[in-house]
Amino acid sequence: MSQNRSSAVMQQRHEAHDSLDDFPTPPWATRALLEFIDRRGIDVSGMTCREPAANRGHMVAPLREAFAHVEAADVHDYGAGFAVEDYLFPGTDAFPVDWTITNPPFRLAEQFIERACATSTVGVAMIVRAAFLESIGRYETLFSKNPPSFVLQFSERVVMHKGRLAPEGSTATAYAWLVWIDGEADTRLRWIAPCRKRLERDGDYAPVAA
Numbered sequence: 001m002s003q004n005r006s007s008a009v010m011q012q013r014h015e016a017h018d019s020l021d022d023f024p025t026p027p028w029a030t031r032a033l034l035e036f037i038d039r040r041g042i043d044v045s046g047m048t049c050r051e052p053a054a055n056r057g058h059m060v061a062p063l064r065e066a067f068a069h070v071e072a073a074d075v076h077d078y079g080a081g082f083a084v085e086d087y088l089f090p091g092t093d094a095f096p097v098d099w100t101i102t103n104p105p106f107r108l109a110e111q112f113i114e115r116a117c118a119t120s121t122v123g124v125a126m127i128v129r130a131a132f133l134e135s136i137g138r139y140e141t142l143f144s145k146n147p148p149s150f151v152l153q154f155s156e157r158v159v160m161h162k163g164r165l166a167p168e169g170s171t172a173t174a175y176a177w178l179v180w181i182d183g184e185a186d187t188r189l190r191w192i193a194p195c196r197k198r199l200e201r202d203g204d205y206a207p208v209a210a
Helices: 027-039 060-066 106-119 136-143
Strands: 048-051 069-074 097-102 120-129 150-154 175-181 188-192
Touching: 027 060, 027 120, 027 150, 027 175, 027 188, 048 060, 060 069, 097 106, 106 120, 106 136, 106 175
Parallel strands: 048 069, 048 097, 097 120, 150 188
Antiparallel strands: 120 175, 150 175
């Protein structure tokens, strides 16, 4: 039997229920978000940011290029020296920050968004599979009640390898940033123009220090 390579099949990324969903985010994808925030006229240089699914720190590094302070933690110890905390556990990270920005576990993304919106005073940004925008249940529990201010769809693919960060490879999975900005309730769709080559930096794919 020939393999079904339709986009509907190829864009699925299945993870076990108890999986850590370990797919590190390339730093250039985070810099693309930061450029968008800057173009909105929001100066984050004096702000605080929380990264609650910090993994090995590949999103933390570009966030620290922009924010005055970045709180980084993860439910699993990946050896990067960050605090080991369950973001969804009551009482964890209860103090507010200006922004929460992360790549949430897909099966827990709705809970991450809810907690982030409750503990962030300026904005929230989550990088998710574009397929996250689908589903009647998600519309009823999340998007109809708390729609994002912006959907930032990448026009070029963001390659995320399971368990490692590396520049090579390709993917059939499309990603987008969902952004909530305080006081901006109407959802607007924007495309992130091709920018990987421009936003990659020397050392992006090396281990990150805490």
